[in-house]
Amino acid sequence: MSKKYLDKSAILRLQNKKAALPTAELFVEKIVSGDMAYLSRAITLVESSQPKHQKLAKQVINGCLPYSDKSVRIGITGVPGVGKSTFIEKYGLYLLEQKHKVAVLAVDPSSTLRGGSILGDKTRMQELSKSKNVYIRPSPAGNVLGGVARKTRETIMLCEAAGYDYIIVETVGTGQSETVVHSMVDFFLLLKLTGAGDDLQGIKRGILEMADAVVINKADGNNKTLSGLTKLKFERALHLFTAKESGWIVKTGVCSAIENNNIDIVYSWVDQYMKLTKNNGFFEKNRKQQLENWLFETIEYNLKTDFYNNTEVSSLLKKILIDIEKGNINPFEKANDLLEKYKNQ
Amino acid sequence: MSKKYLDKSAILRLQNKKAALPTAELFVEKIVSGDMAYLSRAITLVESSQPKHQKLAKQVINGCLPYSDKSVRIGITGVPGVGKSTFIEKYGLYLLEQKHKVAVLAVDPSSTLRGGSILGDKTRMQELSKSKNVYIRPSPAGNVLGGVARKTRETIMLCEAAGYDYIIVETVGTGQSETVVHSMVDFFLLLKLTGAGDDLQGIKRGILEMADAVVINKADGNNKTLSGLTKLKFERALHLFTAKESGWIVKTGVCSAIENNNIDIVYSWVDQYMKLTKNNGFFEKNRKQQLENWLFETIEYNLKTDFYNNTEVSSLLKKILIDIEKGNINPFEKANDLLEKYKNQ
Numbered sequence: 001m002s003k004k005y006l007d008k009s010a011i012l013r014l015q016n017k018k019a020a021l022p023t024a025e026l027f028v029e030k031i032v033s034g035d036m037a038y039l040s041r042a043i044t045l046v047e048s049s050q051p052k053h054q055k056l057a058k059q060v061i062n063g064c065l066p067y068s069d070k071s072v073r074i075g076i077t078g079v080p081g082v083g084k085s086t087f088i089e090k091y092g093l094y095l096l097e098q099k100h101k102v103a104v105l106a107v108d109p110s111s112t113l114r115g116g117s118i119l120g121d122k123t124r125m126q127e128l129s130k131s132k133n134v135y136i137r138p139s140p141a142g143n144v145l146g147g148v149a150r151k152t153r154e155t156i157m158l159c160e161a162a163g164y165d166y167i168i169v170e171t172v173g174t175g176q177s178e179t180v181v182h183s184m185v186d187f188f189l190l191l192k193l194t195g196a197g198d199d200l201q202g203i204k205r206g207i208l209e210m211a212d213a214v215v216i217n218k219a220d221g222n223n224k225t226l227s228g229l230t231k232l233k234f235e236r237a238l239h240l241f242t243a244k245e246s247g248w249i250v251k252t253g254v255c256s257a258i259e260n261n262n263i264d265i266v267y268s269w270v271d272q273y274m275k276l277t278k279n280n281g282f283f284e285k286n287r288k289q290q291l292e293n294w295l296f297e298t299i300e301y302n303l304k305t306d307f308y309n310n311t312e313v314s315s316l317l318k319k320i321l322i323d324i325e326k327g328n329i330n331p332f333e334k335a336n337d338l339l340e341k342y343k344n345q
Numbered sequence: 346m347s348k349k350y351l352d353k354s355a356i357l358r359l360q361n362k363k364a365a366l367p368t369a370e371l372f373v374e375k376i377v378s379g380d381m382a383y384l385s386r387a388i389t390l391v392e393s394s395q396p397k398h399q400k401l402a403k404q405v406i407n408g409c410l411p412y413s414d415k416s417v418r419i420g421i422t423g424v425p426g427v428g429k430s431t432f433i434e435k436y437g438l439y440l441l442e443q444k445h446k447v448a449v450l451a452v453d454p455s456s457t458l459r460g461g462s463i464l465g466d467k468t469r470m471q472e473l474s475k476s477k478n479v480y481i482r483p484s485p486a487g488n489v490l491g492g493v494a495r496k497t498r499e500t501i502m503l504c505e506a507a508g509y510d511y512i513i514v515e516t517v518g519t520g521q522s523e524t525v526v527h528s529m530v531d532f533f534l535l536l537k538l539t540g541a542g543d544d545l546q547g548i549k550r551g552i553l554e555m556a557d558a559v560v561i562n563k564a565d566g567n568n569k570t571l572s573g574l575t576k577l578k579f580e581r582a583l584h585l586f587t588a589k590e591s592g593w594i595v596k597t598g599v600c601s602a603i604e605n606n607n608i609d610i611v612y613s614w615v616d617q618y619m620k621l622t623k624n625n626g627f628f629e630k631n632r633k634q635q636l637e638n639w640l641f642e643t644i645e646y647n648l649k650t651d652f653y654n655n656t657e658v659s660s661l662l663k664k665i666l667i668d669i670e671k672g673n674i675n676p677f678e679k680a681n682d683l684l685e686k687y688k689n690q
Contacts, residue, residue, distance in 0.1 A: 061675050062678070068673065237585050291669050292669055298680035299684065300649060306688070307648055324636050324640070328413065330406050330499075331636050331640035333407070334640055335640055335643035336643075339648065
């Protein structure tokens with residue numbers, strides 16, 4: 001292929017291949033100064049599985065840490081069709097008006113399976129992506145949630161160091177991925193629809209309990225009255241839950257992203273939430289708790305990966321699973337057998 | 346202490362100390378023939394932490410396995426004061442009338458901390474405990490949920506081999522323990538109260554979603570009308586959840602255990618549930634799934650125990666947790682450090 005058919009970024013990639021990688025110090029300096037190209041390259045390092053890249057990525061993250069942790073992190077979820085991209089576009093534009101810098105990330109472990117990331121197509125947020133104060137990054141490749149989550153978590157740190165003070169983490173409604181996003185954000189927003197598109201009865205178990213706010217989107221035209229009723233139903237359901245540790249009372253509302261209507265309520269809720277939780281100490285406590293949880297989860301994820309990838313363990317495990325399928329066995333005894341095999345190597 | 350001050354069971358224990366332990370074959374033979382004393386001794390073996398006892402317990406369980414798996418397993422939860430013991434007593438007596446044999450077990454990891462098991466006092470179910478067709482066993486000692494759960498799970502197997510065809514597993518409302526009980530039963534019953542004693546708003550996250558039935562107890566006297574309203578509220582809330590994989594529609598009802606009123610509805614629900622799930626294949630699928638889950642949980646529990654008990658790991662971990670408390674760190678890098686320490690030993 002001749003060079004004239006390559007686009008700009010492809011040329012950049014070719015050049016990068018030839019050039020040596022920048023030092024960690026240069027990366028940190030450029031990222032902290034707000035250089036978007038270096039931020040992107042650092043995130044690519046984070047996403048790379050090459051040991052050389054991994055090592056450099058670690059150094060870059062460590063260098064960025066003192067500059068991170070200064071943002072508001074917002075998780076947004078909702079089933080496909082609920083209007084997440086339109087909502088994020090309008091919400092992002094509103095944040096820009098308030099002089100914020102916005103990063104939009106995604107956690108979508110199935111993206112490679114479905115042949116494309118939920119945020120792969122920047123045209124989905126065309127207006128928002130034009131601004132120099134916005135950084136949009138699609139979901140990292142990978143179909144293992146743990147890996148995708150780790151990369152997203154590290155990407156948050158890098159974006160914060162680059163001065164983005166609103167980090168929006170989007171996810172599709174797969175249950176597991178929502179729990180993961182919830183564990184890396186301060187405020188968790190659930191987008192819903194009224195009517196057939198997103199049936200009230202079809203709400204995923206546990207999602208509602210994680211939400212700090214539930215917003216019925218597409219409350220426009222004929223949907224307006226119905227959306228208000230749906231909002232009330234959610235309000236009633238939310239009353240059944242115990243009070244949140246944050247002291248926050250979960251908010252419900254309606255909006256129309258497409259008509260750019262009522263998007264600002266989310267902004268003011270997040271603002272109230274931040275004030276409340278910074279005052280009562282929950283914000284800091286929660287962030288530390290999240291770091292601790294990430295530590296333990298990563299430990300245990302790596303430990304399990306090492307265990308199950310052990311060839312002797314996996315062949316014995318296969319036999320045990322066939323035994324379970326065949327009839328009644330004592331799982332506790334079999335678990336011990338597996339561990340002995342693992343330890344005696 | 347002279348022998349005349351010892352009660353019967355203490356004398357039995359002294360005799361056991363002197364005598365050799367019965368063989369696994371004898372244990373199995375006696376248990377399968379319905380010998381309650383041998384069943385109790387086998388459960389004591391399961392609960393013992395002595396390697397000799399553990400080994401024998403394994404053999405006994407393996408011998409009993411072909412005779413187990415023939416019961417209905419019912420989990421019952423509710424906060425203290427909801428009337429669990431009275432309910433279980435009345436429900437148990439009803440089951441006896443229907444010619445069933447009933448075992449009542451408990452999962453209560455905090456029991457040792459609170460200085461007594463929730464089922465330690467058999468006088469709580471005085472009438473029920475009189476019957477030769479009832480076996481009541483308090484929660485095994487231990488404050489680690491994993492350990493308590495494993496022992497309870499193995500106890501279920503032994504009770505089933507002894508011919509108990511209704512296994513009731515009781516737990517207090519601590520959240521974690523309910524998930525564990527849910528993972529070892531076929532049918533999960535949530536007991537609630539109307540009014541101040543057990544506020545609707547105070548419902549633990551996730552518990553409602555596990556329930557196959559919600560029954561408002563103490564629906565007697567002045568509480569009767571209010572209990573009906575509370576039942577309706579639950580019905581409405583339950584409608585928000587997705588359909589259960591079992592195909593079962595969650596039931597709601599009111600009862601008065603103390604007046605022995607409406608206890609039979611639970612019996613008929615469980616009966617319907619068993620018919621439905623045995624017909625549609627969910628029953629068998631769920632039991633196999635539970636065995637698999639127990640296998641993986643035990644593996645991972647043991648793996649983690651071994652890791653965190655490692656002295657080098659635990660001292661490094663302490664330092665890392667202090668670092669988290671002090672400020673921002675990268676948990677992923679620290680997790681790797683810990684694993685390297687563990688593997689390089």
